[in-house]
Amino acid sequence: MSATPAAAATATAEAAAAHAEAVSCTGLTYAFGETKAVDDLDLGVREGEVFGLLGPNGAGKTTAIRCITTLLPVPAGMVRVFGHDAAKERMGVRRMLGYVPQQLSADGGLTGRENVALFARVFDVPRRERAARVDLALSAVDLSDAAGRLASTYSGGMIRRLELAQALVSAPRLLILDEPTIGLDPIARTGVWEHINAVREATGMTVLVTTHYMDEADQYCDRVGLMHRGRIRALGTPEQLRRGLAGRKGTDTLPTLEDVFRDIAGSGLDDNTGGGFREVRSTRRTARRVG
Ligand SMILES: Nc1ncnc2c1ncn2[C@@H]1O[C@H](COP(=O)(O)OP(=O)(O)O)[C@@H](O)[C@H]1O
Numbered sequence: 438m439s440a441t442p443a444a445a446a447t448a449t450a451e452a453a454a455a456h457a458e459a460v461s462c463t464g465l466t467y468a469f470g471e472t473k474a475v476d477d478l479d480l481g482v483r484e485g486e487v488f489g490l491l492g493p494n495g496a497g498k499t500t501a502i503r504c505i506t507t508l509l510p511v512p513a514g515m516v517r518v519f520g521h522d523a524a525k526e527r528m529g530v531r532r533m534l535g536y537v538p539q540q541l542s543a544d545g546g547l548t549g550r551e552n553v554a555l556f557a558r559v560f561d562v563p564r565r566e567r568a569a570r571v572d573l574a575l576s577a578v579d580l581s582d583a584a585g586r587l588a589s590t591y592s593g594g595m596i597r598r599l600e601l602a603q604a605l606v607s608a609p610r611l612l613i614l615d616e617p618t619i620g621l622d623p624i625a626r627t628g629v630w631e632h633i634n635a636v637r638e639a640t641g642m643t644v645l646v647t648t649h650y651m652d653e654a655d656q657y658c659d660r661v662g663l664m665h666r667g668r669i670r671a672l673g674t675p676e677q678l679r680r681g682l683a684g685r686k687g688t689d690t691l692p693t694l695e696d697v698f699r700d701i702a703g704s705g706l707d708d709n710t711g712g713g714f715r716e717v718r719s720t721r722r723t724a725r726r727v728g
């Protein structure tokens with residue numbers, strides 16, 4: 438028996454939705470003077486996945502993220518978020534996403550709850566829903582008990598979770614996290630990832646995360662893009678990339694993602710990390726000031 442036209446149309450629509458791209462960049466290029474931070478970047482993030490943009494400091498991850506979030510313009514190429522053009526529909530794009538920047542975004546002089554409430558107002562969460570949504574976001578990151586304390590009394594891990602709550606309060610379809618675990622100890626890092634995963638399982642939201650911790654990406658990302666000098670050099674599931682390298686090398690032991698990266702970047706990996714230390718140090722300094 439053949440399906441009715443209506444059922445067939447529904448199935449087609451469902452198939453299209455299943456493959457809908459949350460983020461699509463084609464030919465994205467962004468330069469700071471002579472430095473091409475992002476160089477003809479093609480990137481597609483599927484709806485519902487956790488996608489990791491990996492690479493050493495200076496690879497262009499933050500610049501690409503800023504173009505996707507509309508914080509930077511799109512000088513060349515095309516960026517779409519759930520089909521909306523980031524250059525032409527900036528507000529439309531912003532309404533769909535939650536963003537945890539690499540730099541500190543919580544205010545140490547406010548309580549945890551006040552910080553989240555501030556984001557609820559900025560992101561137009563309807564007034565009537567605000568209190569409930571703020572409580573929900575705080576409880577999603579396990580900060581209900583600490584919500585009344587000043588953020589300046591929080592540990593580094595708690596601050597990162599607070600920033601996660603700030604980004605989640607608007608119930609985004611796409612959560613973008615730039616180095617969410619930088620400078621945290623291993624237990625705090627695991628805590629941040631577990632909360633991201635729990636929210637994602639509950640809501641089905643798409644997650645785009647940058648990190649230079651390859652082991653985390655291997656563990657928590659559905660697919661990864663290895664970025665080096667402004668471009669994606671390899672793309673796939675962590676397993677595919679690792680098996681691919683094992684095949685090329687003809688080895689039985691499965692290499693790590695770090696090995697895959699070294700294979701792609703070659704000797705160019707170490708000479709491009711110059712800005713890194715300064716950036717990490719300033720991030721940590723900011724975290725200490727609050728924490
Ligand atoms: N505001 C800026 N002014 C000048 N150069 C910048 C600026 N931000 C980033 N860059 C340069 O662009 C390149 C990519 O940086 P970035 O996107 O921050 O990389 P990542 O996030 O992967 O560490 C680096 O060479 C960096 O020094």
Ligand SMILES: [Mg+2]
Nearest residue numbers: 498499500539
């Ligand atoms: Mg960065």
